Amino acid sequence: MVFGRDSESGSPRYGSGGMSRIIGGSPLGVIVRLALLCVIVGLVLDQLHLDAFELFRWAMDALEDLIRNSADVLKLIGRYFLIGAMVVIPVWIVLRVLRVGSGRR
CATH class of the missing domain: 1.20.5 (Single alpha-helices involved in coiled-coils or other helix-helix interfaces)
Incomplete structure (x- = not known):
């Protein structure tokens, strides 16, 4: 279940579903991190004239x-x-x- 309750803290758990385990976190968080990484790598490659x-x-x-x-x-x-x-x-x-x-x- 993606939006389950953690038995110890009672807070909602995000990312416990199958898709979240496959991609390494919540889908929106992964997309944001990948987009930021793409911009940084693109900037470095452009500065190196690659x-x-x-x-x-x-x-x-x-x-x-x-x-x-x-x-x-x-x-x-x-x-x-x-x-x-x-x-x-x-x-x-x-x-x-x-x-x-x-x-x-």
């Missing part, structure tokens, strides 16, 4: 570089995996065959 679209473009370029570089890393890891598997798998098979042949498990 454009939101430029920041977005930078983030997209960084994500693109990350994907491109991670593909190269995955290729390298795959290559190392295949080279190692060419040695490890036959050795493992030989050891399993020898272990089964000796009667141990």
